[in-house]
Every structure is written in C-alpha cells, then in structure tokens.
Amino acid sequence: MTEELLTIGDFARASGLSHKALRLYDDLGLLVPAYVDPASGYRFYGPGQLDRAVLVGSLRRLGMPLARIADVVGLGPAGASAAVAGWWAGVEEQTGARRDLAAFLVHDLARKGTAMTAPMTAPRYTVRHATGLDTGLVRPAQQDAVHADDPVFAVADGFGDTGADASAAALAALVAALPDAAEASTDVVQGLRDAVAAADGAVGAAVGDTGRTAAAGTTLTALVRTAGGFAVVHVGDSRVYLLRDGGLFRLTRDDSLVQAMVDEGRLTPEEAWAHPQRPMLAKALVGRGVEADVRLRDARDGDRYLVCSDGLSAVLPEAVVRTTLTAAADPQAAVDDLLAAVRDAGAPDNVGVVVADVLAVGGGTAVSGGTASGGRATGGTGLRRLS
Numbered sequence: 001m002t003e004e005l006l007t008i009g010d011f012a013r014a015s016g017l018s019h020k021a022l023r024l025y026d027d028l029g030l031l032v033p034a035y036v037d038p039a040s041g042y043r044f045y046g047p048g049q050l051d052r053a054v055l056v057g058s059l060r061r062l063g064m065p066l067a068r069i070a071d072v073v074g075l076g077p078a079g080a081s082a083a084v085a086g087w088w089a090g091v092e093e094q095t096g097a098r099r100d101l102a103a104f105l106v107h108d109l110a111r112k113g114t115a116m117t118a119p120m121t122a123p124r125y126t127v128r129h130a131t132g133l134d135t136g137l138v139r140p141a142q143q144d145a146v147h148a149d150d151p152v153f154a155v156a157d158g159f160g161d162t163g164a165d166a167s168a169a170a171l172a173a174l175v176a177a178l179p180d181a182a183e184a185s186t187d188v189v190q191g192l193r194d195a196v197a198a199a200d201g202a203v204g205a206a207v208g209d210t211g212r213t214a215a216a217g218t219t220l221t222a223l224v225r226t227a228g229g230f231a232v233v234h235v236g237d238s239r240v241y242l243l244r245d246g247g248l249f250r251l252t253r254d255d256s257l258v259q260a261m262v263d264e265g266r267l268t269p270e271e272a273w274a275h276p277q278r279p280m281l282a283k284a285l286v287g288r289g290v291e292a293d294v295r296l297r298d299a300r301d302g303d304r305y306l307v308c309s310d311g312l313s314a315v316l317p318e319a320v321v322r323t324t325l326t327a328a329a330d331p332q333a334a335v336d337d338l339l340a341a342v343r344d345a346g347a348p349d350n351v352g353v354v355v356a357d358v359l360a361v362g363g364g365t366a367v368s369g370g371t372a373s374g375g376r377a378t379g380g381t382g383l384r385r386l387s
C-alpha cells in the first residue's frame with residue numbers, strides 16, 4: 001500500500017510544508033495522512049492531498065487562524081474563494097482601523113510633547129467649506145440634510161414618510177451632544193459614539209415608533225474636527241471621500257446589504273454599483289440603538305474632504321468625483337460643479353453635499369456656517385484661496 005503513497009519527507013518537499021507543520025496539521029485534523037504505519041508511526045500521504053496541503057500552507061502564510069483554515073478547506077473551491085475574500089476584507093477593515101488609530105496617536109503624542117515646552121493655544125489648521133442640497137429631478141421632497149460649522153461637517157439622508165424630520169433631528173442632536181474634543185482627546189472615539197447614540201434617540205423621538213418596523217430613519221456621516229485631526233463618524237451609506245495628492249480615497253464603508261455581498265466575494269464593486277438592492281441599508285438611525293463606526297485621521301494642509309449622500313455617490317463614478325474635486329478652485333465651486341454633474345446624470349435622488357478644505361494655520365481663519373435642509377440651497381462658503 002505504501003508504495004503508492006508519499007513519505008512525509010517527499011510530501012513535505014512537494015508541498016513546501018515542513019515536517020513539523022505536517023505533524024501539527026495532522027494533530028488538528030486539517031491534513032490527516034492517508035496512512036500511518038502502525039509499527040513505526042511514519043506518516044504517508046496520497047498525491048491527491050497535495051492541493052489541500054498547498055492551500056493550507058498558503059492560508060497560513062496569509063495569516064489566517066488555524067480554526068478558520070479548517071472551515072475554509074472543508075468548502076468547495078467556490079465556497080473557499082468567497083470565504084477567503086470575506087476574511088481578507090475583514091483583515092483590511094481592521095488594518096485600516098489600526099492605521100487610523102496609530103496616525104491619531106502619533107499626532108496626539110506629538111502635540112502633547114510640544115505642549116511640554118510650548119503651551120498649545122491654537123489649532124494647527126483651519127477648515128473652509130461649502131454645502132449644497134438639491135432635491136433632484138425625481139423625488140417629490142427633500143429628505144437629505146447637511147451641516148457645516150466647525151467642528152462638524154455632516155450629511156444625513158432621511159428615508160420613510162418622515163425622513164426629513166429624521167435627518168434634521170440627527171444633525172441637530174449630533175452637534176448638541178458632541179464631546180469637547182480638544183479637552184478629551186483620549187475619549188474622543190467613545191464620546192463620538194455616545195453623540196451618535198444621542199442622535200439616534202433624537203431620531204426616534206422625531207419620527208415615533210410605530211411597531212415592528214421602523215417608519216423612518218436616516219443615515220449619518222460626519223467629519224468632526226478633533227484635537228489631533230479629524231474623526232470620521234459613520235452610520236449608513238452616505239460617504240466621506242478624501243482628495244489628497246491628486247488621489248481620491250473613500251474613508252467610509254457602506255452599511256448596506258450590497259456592501260456585505262461585496263465583502264463576502266459574492267459581488268464585484270462594479271456589480272454593486274448597479275445592483276437593484278443597492279439602497280438597502282444594513283444600519284441606520286431609527287431610534288432603536290446603533291453603534292457608529294468612528295475612525296480617527298490626521299489633518300494635512302491641502303486635503304479636500306467630500307461628505308455626501310448616495311444621491312451623489314450612486315450617480316457619479318468616482319473618476320468623475322475625483323476630476324471634479326480636483327478641478328474646482330474652492331469648496332463652493334466644487335459643490336456647484338458636483339450638483340451640476342448629478343443633474344446632468346438625471347439626479348434620481350436627493351443630494352446632500354459638504355466640501356471642506358484643510359488649511360494650515362496662516363492660510364486662513366475660522367469660517368462660519370450652519371445647518372440647512374429643504375429644497376435647493378447652497379451656503380456656508382468659507383474663505384476663498386488667495387491667488
């Protein structure tokens with residue numbers, strides 16, 4: 001029997017796995033030898049086990065935990081493909097969160113180090129901004145709302161019969177419940193989550209609770225200035241983009257059913273774009289408790305942020321968003337050009353948009369603004385760049 005099988009040495013060479021690894025995978029049931037000599041205890045493997053061995057080794061090199069590997073190798077190729085895609089999306093998500101936290105700590109500790117020798121009395125940067133709201137060409141009413149007044153730059157996309165009340169209540173409550181970020185930098189993430197929880201409560205009070213299914217609710221996506229930079233606060237499928245060094249980066253992950261399917265490897269991003277279930281949210285503020293995603297980011301001179309509802313992001317390809325943001329001389333021009341592009345594309349949904357530019361101190365002063373909701377309006381323009 002053994003002449004058809006590979007010795008552990010031959011199998012190790014063929015699979016690229018060490019003897020030690022093969023013994024471990026045997027003990028764990030991940031890769032059980034085809035035959036174990038009862039007298040000598042030597043392990044023998046069938047040539048047909050090579051594929052599984054190579055897969056196990058590859059997943060180990062990826063860093064996948066052994067228990068997860070046991071699940072993956074038990075699936076067929078298609079199932080395993082989706083499982084690896086889903087697991088890797090989670091890894092990238094966690095890595096992004098750790099990167100953000102590291103960047104925040106670097107800035108926060110540097111700030112405290114500076115404060116040891118020179119009192120920190122003024123922010124290192126300022127923000128100029130503009131907002132826009134457009135009902136669009138199809139919807140009968142405006143349910144999006146925007147807010148831009150330092151330190152909060154936010155969009156809420158209401159849905160349901162009283163969606164307009166929901167989005168307005170969420171923004172007002174978020175602003176009212178904000179922690180003093182300059183005073184409590186170590187607690188800023190929890191403070192912001194608490195502020196979103198308060199906003200969720202305000203939404204519940206505004207729309208009422210009519211039973212098993214929520215009658216109305218809203219997304220809530222905000223850029224909030226903190227002591228060390230910005231926090232991106234997010235629930236739903238409104239988005240924050242960052243234009244930096246000519247590149248456009250999406251900083252939020254949609255809380256939507258379609259995004260979940262992308263994460264699981266069941267849809268490509270291109271397929272998600274046109275998917276009929278794209279507007280279906282996995283998470284929103286409906287007054288029943290919600291945990292916001294909060295990410296901390298650095299602030300850099302020249303950064304341009306876009307906060308927008310899906311009335312923009314589901315209509316304009318990101319390449320168009322990038323070129324429009326890049327070409328605009330100032331936030332108001334960017335808002336105007338983006339709204340015009342959405343109208344050119346049919347404007348099937350309400351649009352709420354905030355554009356915010358980061359300027360190092362010395363490049364401008366604090367700007368004014370406010371909350372707006374309603375039909376078509378733009379306002380809250382910040383300082384114009386000196387040219």
Ligand code: MG
Nearest residue numbers: 157310311349
């Ligand atoms: Mg919308």
